Amino acid sequence: MTFSFATSAALFLFFAAASCAPVHHSCADVRNSSLVLLRTVKSITAEIGPKEESNISSSLLWMEAKDGCDPSSLREKPAQCIEKILRVLVSYSVEMKELAGFQNCSEFAHKLKPVMEGLIKKMTTCLKSRTGMELHIKEEKPKPNDLWEKLVLCPYTMNRLFSFSVLTARVFAVGDPTRHGSTQNPPCSSG
Template structure:
């Protein structure tokens, strides 16, 4: 009898590990939706980044006022297990920054089709992130996505550079977001779990 129970328990743990979910933890929490929407944004961002790069004939660097993720934001698995709020809040702020800039890029004829592909996924991720931030921190983040300040009209070649630059950075950001939320609630990262899931 003990052998049968031990076998059943071992199989249960094996199936739980295979699903990348910590044993006994349900992903049906406030952050589970971020897991799916972050992967969707990552998939779309990769596609439009490659498309924009292939369509551009101009080379160069371009900078913007985008908010950046930094090492001090504590998005490594150990920090996430101990205190996930700083990382999650910063990801939310960076997402707001991208939302604002993508609204600007929608106005550029050379970038409108790329922006329109990722905007629905970004809005979905923003909605899911707001719920997650609220569940983890108890603070309801700003639901309004602010518009970037008015900018003078740019020459088309600069618009192309800004578009490509932003889409490349969005793709990188989407990779980080997908990894942080690979297990749903980032506080449930186990050693190596994010690598197993992605």
């Protein structure tokens, strides 16, 4: 009797977990990591506080409407959006390495480094599961900044990284990006 109860309980737990598990586990891993990035950047931008931003130039890549991160494009061709998010994330990662050398941003950059590296790794796995290819991104060195730019570059970058992390968390909110707008298998709550 104990064996059958234990077996029944195990099967119940297995099916309950399976009903919430997204089809592409590699992309589901990105969901949690993107939320960690969002929370980390949000706390850093709150700590930095509002700063007046000057017109500074940056080598950061940008997300654009044509990148296919809207729900209908995600359902049809998610790889385009995931690839662009990955490229932009690597761009921010390179910028963080540069900011780690600035006195006013060193602590924040070091806090973000492991979060971003983990997300890059998981997103690379997600993209590979979607396309079967690995994306090799050449890291470009950021352009040198004048001394006055270094003072505003940290808040400038953090503000943009916060906006980017919101978009990334939204894209992966359902785990598998192809499930955006789907009424079947609604996403499970994160707890």
